[in-house]
Amino acid sequence: MNKVLSGKYWTSYTSPEWMAIKISTAVFWLMILHSSNINMEAIPYPCGIFSVVNASFLASKYTLPVSSAFALLLAVLYIAEKRMAITTFLMFLLSLVLFTLEESNGILNRNSLYTMIFLAQAIAYYRNGTRLNEERIQFPIQFIAGGYILAGLSKLKVSGLGWVSDAPLVSIQILKGYCYNYFTTGDIKQLQRGMMQAGFVLNHKLIIECMCGGSLFLELFAWIAVKNKLTAFVYGVLLTCMHIGINFAMNILIGAVFFPMLFFMINPLYLIYLLLSRLYASLRPPSAANTDTA
Amino acid sequence: MRKAPPPNRIMRKYLLLIFYVVASTLIGKEFHPFSQFPMYNSFPNYSYVLFLKNEKGDIIPFGKYFPRQKYAGQVAHVFYSYFTYHGYSCGYGKEDPVHLHQAGKEITEMLLKDEDPRKFDFDTLNLYRRFYYLADDRINYRDDLIYEQGIKR
Numbered sequence: 001m002n003k004v005l006s007g008k009y010w011t012s013y014t015s016p017e018w019m020a021i022k023i024s025t026a027v028f029w030l031m032i033l034h035s036s037n038i039n040m041e042a043i044p045y046p047c048g049i050f051s052v053v054n055a056s057f058l059a060s061k062y063t064l065p066v067s068s069a070f071a072l073l074l075a076v077l078y079i080a081e082k083r084m085a086i087t088t089f090l091m092f093l094l095s096l097v098l099f100t101l102e103e104s105n106g107i108l109n110r111n112s113l114y115t116m117i118f119l120a121q122a123i124a125y126y127r128n129g130t131r132l133n134e135e136r137i138q139f140p141i142q143f144i145a146g147g148y149i150l151a152g153l154s155k156l157k158v159s160g161l162g163w164v165s166d167a168p169l170v171s172i173q174i175l176k177g178y179c180y181n182y183f184t185t186g187d188i189k190q191l192q193r194g195m196m197q198a199g200f201v202l203n204h205k206l207i208i209e210c211m212c213g214g215s216l217f218l219e220l221f222a223w224i225a226v227k228n229k230l231t232a233f234v235y236g237v238l239l240t241c242m243h244i245g246i247n248f249a250m251n252i253l254i255g256a257v258f259f260p261m262l263f264f265m266i267n268p269l270y271l272i273y274l275l276l277s278r279l280y281a282s283l284r285p286p287s288a289a290n291t292d293t294a
Numbered sequence: 295m296r297k298a299p300p301p302n303r304i305m306r307k308y309l310l311l312i313f314y315v316v317a318s319t320l321i322g323k324e325f326h327p328f329s330q331f332p333m334y335n336s337f338p339n340y341s342y343v344l345f346l347k348n349e350k351g352d353i354i355p356f357g358k359y360f361p362r363q364k365y366a367g368q369v370a371h372v373f374y375s376y377f378t379y380h381g382y383s384c385g386y387g388k389e390d391p392v393h394l395h396q397a398g399k400e401i402t403e404m405l406l407k408d409e410d411p412r413k414f415d416f417d418t419l420n421l422y423r424r425f426y427y428l429a430d431d432r433i434n435y436r437d438d439l440i441y442e443q444g445i446k447r
Binding site for chain 1: 307308309310311312314315318319324325326327328329330331332333334335336337338339340341342343344345346353355356357358362363365366367368370371372374375376378379400404424426427428431433
């Protein structure tokens with residue numbers, strides 16, 4: 001943990017850090033691909049590239065097993081750091097096709113950032129410059145920050161600053177989230193919890209308006225995260241607080257936006273690795289440590 | 295005093311961010327992976343939830359009979375996608391009844407596709423739309439039956 005607190009930690013990205021980002025990214029990518037491409041044997045609402053290109057041949061029972069096997073192979077190559085320019089580009093293409101297929105089935109899971117992360121890494125590896133170690137992480141952070149800025153701009157474009165003063169209306173959106181759980185599980189407690197949460201919002205309008213104002217500010221200024229590793233980390237912590245707040249108040253977590261931000265800006269897997277290494281070192285008998293040093 | 299980095303270096307550092315924001319804004323609609331991330335960009339005075347009831351009026355929990363891809367949240371996405379795709383107006387409980395019925399039909403077909411009817415312990419699947427709205431600082435709702443489908447077991 002001393003490493004994290006020292007100035008040196010903030011100047012460059014190490015190999016274990018990069019490995020932790022790759023493992024987190026690849027595992028989560030496989031999870032969302034697996035959940036997205038099931039039951040996709042039709043394209044009822046073509047959108048994105050499928051509104052331009054006829055891809056009805058993709059809507060078949062073979063799409064799931066073939067794409068899952070291919071995704072698994074790419075994830076292994078990605079973690080093993082093999083032919084990264086091609087591997088990341090193929091991961092970008094596979095994400096593009098499968099997530100568009102998912103959206104063309106009417107399911108909007110907002111996975112755009114995941115697709116863009118692989119494009120960013122493909123660009124970094126294609127450039128293969130002297131600063132590759134930094135660019136393969138900093139380029140995806142640019143897209144992630146761009147996503148947050150777009151979300152902020154969208155709010156200003158559609159609602160203006162009224163978005164903040166309209167915040168008490170979020171109560172019926174909160175209730176909707178809990179209702180989804182109630183009508184899925186049949187558990188009446190979900191509905192009761194939703195009513196309670198919505199009531200809290202209506203009784204504490206000022207708090208909700210402040211929370212929404214803070215979120216809008218964070219989104220619009222997400223470009224600060226791009227500056228360097230330290231700003232990315234600090235901004236990542238602030239955005240995590242925002243997501244936790246939204247999840248607490250509205251029972252909503254948009255994982256396809258939150259997790260890429262978490263992996264690239266905070267890198268929790270690496271922090272856990274550092275913590276465990278430190279713990280392991282402190283638990284080892286002094287003689288073993290001395291031998292190692294010698 | 296620290297020297298400020300040259301403008302072209304700053305541009306390079308933010309190039310992909312600028313590209314993504316500008317391209318997504320110019321495209322102006324959802325075109326994966328370009329998006330305006332419109333989630334909750336407005337708080338209209340309505341929210342919809344779709345749910346199921348049997349012929350006795352009891353709630354049919356999605357999770358009891360259908361896979362995760364057919365839960366209430368996903369079904370609501372399909373509902374909105376139907377209206378967006380066809381360019382029909384949607385919201386505030388004021389949809390055209392014909393469009394509403396057609397959306398209900400498509401959702402019910404999607405729900406029952408690839409499902410073995412023998413697993414169901416009801417004879418009729420009634421798809422409802424709950425419309426929540428705020429009036430006088432109180433939350434109100436209205437339930438509308440949008441489609442009814444008999445089950446042949």
